[in-house]
Amino acid sequence: MKVLVTELMWDDGIEELKRNGYSVDYDMELGRKRSELLELVPAYDALIVRNETKVDAELLDAAKNTKVIGRLGVGLDNIDLEAAKARNIPVIPAVHANATSVAEYVMASMLDAYRPLAEADADVRKGNWDRKFFTGYELNRKTLGLVGLGEIAHRVAKRANAFGMNVIGYDPFVKPYDHILAETGVRPVETLDELLIHSDFVSIHVPLTKATRHMISKDNFKCMKRHAYVINSARGGIVHEQDLVEAVQSKEIAGAYLDVLETEPVQKGSPLSKVEAIHLSPHIAGLTDESQSRTAMMVAKEVMKVLEGGKSLCAVV
Ligand SMILES: NC(=O)c1ccc[n+]([C@@H]2O[C@H](COP(=O)([O-])OP(=O)(O)OC[C@H]3O[C@@H](n4cnc5c(N)ncnc54)[C@H](O)[C@@H]3O)[C@@H](O)[C@H]2O)c1
Ligand SMILES: O=C(O)[C@H](O)CS(=O)(=O)O
Numbered sequence: 001m002k003v004l005v006t007e008l009m010w011d012d013g014i015e016e017l018k019r020n021g022y023s024v025d026y027d028m029e030l031g032r033k034r035s036e037l038l039e040l041v042p043a044y045d046a047l048i049v050r051n052e053t054k055v056d057a058e059l060l061d062a063a064k065n066t067k068v069i070g071r072l073g074v075g076l077d078n079i080d081l082e083a084a085k086a087r088n089i090p091v092i093p094a095v096h097a098n099a100t101s102v103a104e105y106v107m108a109s110m111l112d113a114y115r116p117l118a119e120a121d122a123d124v125r126k127g128n129w130d131r132k133f134f135t136g137y138e139l140n141r142k143t144l145g146l147v148g149l150g151e152i153a154h155r156v157a158k159r160a161n162a163f164g165m166n167v168i169g170y171d172p173f174v175k176p177y178d179h180i181l182a183e184t185g186v187r188p189v190e191t192l193d194e195l196l197i198h199s200d201f202v203s204i205h206v207p208l209t210k211a212t213r214h215m216i217s218k219d220n221f222k223c224m225k226r227h228a229y230v231i232n233s234a235r236g237g238i239v240h241e242q243d244l245v246e247a248v249q250s251k252e253i254a255g256a257y258l259d260v261l262e263t264e265p266v267q268k269g270s271p272l273s274k275v276e277a278i279h280l281s282p283h284i285a286g287l288t289d290e291s292q293s294r295t296a297m298m299v300a301k302e303v304m305k306v307l308e309g310g311k312s313l314c315a316v317v
Helices: 011-019 034-043 057-062 081-086 099-114 117-125 151-162 179-184 192-198 218-223 241-249 289-307
Strands: 002-005 023-026 046-049 068-071 091-093 143-147 166-170 186-188 201-204 229-232 255-258 278-280
Touching: 002 034, 011 023, 011 289, 034 057, 046 289, 057 081, 068 289, 091 289, 099 151, 099 201, 099 229, 099 255, 099 289, 143 151, 143 192, 151 166, 151 179, 151 186, 166 192, 179 186, 192 218, 218 241, 241 255, 241 278
Parallel strands: 002 023, 002 046, 046 068, 068 091, 143 166, 143 201, 166 186, 201 229, 229 255, 255 278
Antiparallel strands: none
């Protein structure tokens, strides 16, 4: 059977498929080459994608022999789940496989905001020794507000607790008596405004949906503390980018860490890249060697399970 991998996949998973007798074609840029992809896809029994391949009705119609779709991550905003369901094609994300890596990225962002080592290093290399300017702040006793209280948010909360932070969270779908809140030390709040008003850091952990698009925009920044930072490692489009630029430029908030953008890769001349206090990274929060090895192996194994006639417990449709 033939498997087509259209985006970055760690060797472990590719080798696992080959060891089990599958023929694998791998082009990590194919997700961006739509017409080539549409031409190639009918020949494959399984499709393995990441976040850039648009898996819509058109692609699924072309994928006449495809029996399963593996997703090398958890965000599903690039996949038309209804269209997959209608065609009886299970979609299998790498459930929880990169959550710890994202949680560590959020901790790194908060530490960078308060202890900017890269900037201090650059300054010392210029011959300066400015101890006053580089005096930082402690995360201890600061408030972290988590928007969305799913898998990643809880892993962030555990780590933030270890740093002595107060952690609050907003998620209308999580019950206030849910045991996970007690286990990870999150105090739930009832409204997004309440979270924004109290937080020194606001970290976003919701999927991109119609309801979450531009969930953080102009009026929300006005609620926030002037020294607060926004961290978005979830999806571009949840934070309104132009409103963010204006909020940082007018000092309504201190800055932001964005791992994800509304249009990826970053556009030439993007206003985001002109604001020093907006820190950008190329969608790498979930990318570590460990997480990608786990992700690739999990997806390879679950895809093979379906191709061999079994059922994957990780399938979302
Ligand atoms: N940057 C990266 O590398 C990276 C890596 C992994 C995941 N992600 C993104 O992070 C997102 C979250 O991942 P997760 O594993 O924590 O997902 P999850 O499904 O475990 O949690 C999402 C939470 O968001 C909540 N939610 C949904 N709509 C909401 C709303 N309108 N208001 C408040 N809460 C709402 C849900 O109730 C759920 O608890 C993913 O959907 C993905 O887009 C990014
Ligand atoms: O949704 C995810 O898991 C992440 O955004 C990482 S990736 O799969 O898009 O690389």
